[in-house]
Amino acid sequence: MNGTGTVGAIQKLENMLLVAVPRDLMDTDVLHLRREVLQAIRRYNSRWVLLDFSRVDICDSFFGRFIQSTAQMAGLMGAEVIISGLQDAVIETMVELGMTLADITAVLDLDDALVLSRETDQRSSESDTSDSDTENILLDEEV
Amino acid sequence: MAETIKRIPVKTFADVVTARRQALDLSLAMGFPMPEATKIAVVVSELGRNIMLYAGEGTITLLPNEAERYFKLIAQDQGPGIEDIDLALTEHYSTSGGLGLGLSGSKRMMDEFEVWSVVGVGTRITAVRYLH
Ligand SMILES: Nc1ncnc2c1ncn2[C@@H]1O[C@H](COP(=O)(O)OP(=O)(O)O)[C@@H](O)[C@H]1O
Numbered sequence: 001m002n003g004t005g006t007v008g009a010i011q012k013l014e015n016m017l018l019v020a021v022p023r024d025l026m027d028t029d030v031l032h033l034r035r036e037v038l039q040a041i042r043r044y045n046s047r048w049v050l051l052d053f054s055r056v057d058i059c060d061s062f063f064g065r066f067i068q069s070t071a072q073m074a075g076l077m078g079a080e081v082i083i084s085g086l087q088d089a090v091i092e093t094m095v096e097l098g099m100t101l102a103d104i105t106a107v108l109d110l111d112d113a114l115v116l117s118r119e120t121d122q123r124s125s126e127s128d129t130s131d132s133d134t135e136n137i138l139l140d141e142e143v
Numbered sequence: 144m145a146e147t148i149k150r151i152p153v154k155t156f157a158d159v160v161t162a163r164r165q166a167l168d169l170s171l172a173m174g175f176p177m178p179e180a181t182k183i184a185v186v187v188s189e190l191g192r193n194i195m196l197y198a199g200e201g202t203i204t205l206l207p208n209e210a211e212r213y214f215k216l217i218a219q220d221q222g223p224g225i226e227d228i229d230l231a232l233t234e235h236y237s238t239s240g241g242l243g244l245g246l247s248g249s250k251r252m253m254d255e256f257e258v259w260s261v262v263g264v265g266t267r268i269t270a271v272r273y274l275h
């Protein structure tokens with residue numbers, strides 16, 4: 001557990017950051033949370049950021065903007081954002097609102113997120129053996 | 144049957160949270176299924192944020208009507224008003240760098256959606272969702 005008193009607790013698991021998105025995300029919280037995510041990506045050299053939406057039951061376009069901007073910034077640091085825990089009613093509403101989130105992968109839960117990250121990381125380490133070797137050794141040691 | 148009328152002053156984000164939570168609870172209580180109630184709450188959230196952002200303050204009134212089987216809401220403010228309502232209702236149109244989905248998306252999610260706005264006077268949006 002990281003940081004009581006912070007907006008959303010950020011935890012690290014393998015090369016993934018787990019971010020519990022608060023139920024009522026405030027405008028001012030967004031800046032904090034995004035900054036914390038970026039700092040954590042750098043500190044842990046994370047390749048994946050899982051935004052857990054399971055607490056969020058009313059998801060307006062402001063959340064959509066938060067997801068997009070976080071994904072963009074994380075992308076610039078070489079990390080990919082995935083989202084999990086979207087409730088059925090939330091998904092239905094997001095679609096009808098017009099939030100497409102085209103290039104963001106959504107998974108059911110943490111287990112699925114881990115399967116996805118492990119498979120993808122494995123594939124990329126197989127495809128370019130020379131460069132990513134050191135990186136993967138480092139990551140393996142952390143587990 | 145007695146109608147509930149909830150008039151919520153909106154100035155801060157905490158007010159928006161109060162309004163959308165009440166919208167969710169009231170619509171669920173009158174029998175809207177979860178996805179429908181969620182849509183009503185999201186519309187309240189979008190209109191509430193618009194009041195905060197563009198007008199500074201205003202009110203949201205929730206009028207669930209169990210006998211007539213509809214949920215009505217009114218968002219009004221005495222802010223700058225909207226110059227071109229059709230344009231404001233266009234998907235992805237935003238003067239604040241937002242996603243521009245608040246009004247267009249809300250209109251899609253409600254059965255009736257009416258925007259009244261006069262520049263320099265204010266904005267009033269009335270929306271209704273029927274319980275089918
Ligand atoms: N209450 C309001 N008063 C004045 N202008 C408004 C109000 N609500 C919406 N608008 C205008 O309509 C535009 C579209 O609103 P919306 O669809 O909610 O998208 P966004 O808030 O992301 O810009 C806003 O950018 C703003 O210019």
Ligand SMILES: [Mg+2]
Pocket residue numbers: 189192193241244245246
């Ligand atoms: Mg808006």
